[in-house]
Amino acid sequence: MFHNEIMYSVMQERVRERQAEARAARNAVRVRRARAFWDERLQQVSRPVRRPSRRRGAAPAG
DSSP: OHHHHHHHHHHHHHHHHHHHHHHHHHHHHHHHHHHHHHHHHHHHHHSOOOOOOSOTTOOOOO
């Protein structure tokens, strides 16, 4: 029975390590996606917006 307790403990430790690795991998994916989203969003916001002039069809001044 002593051997079984040791093996169970080892397996539990491995499970915790694997779960921590999986959690870190999921978080890394989430961070990459968030960075990509905000980079794209920043590029959209930083582009100058072309607005039509208010004087359509008006004769040039002068």
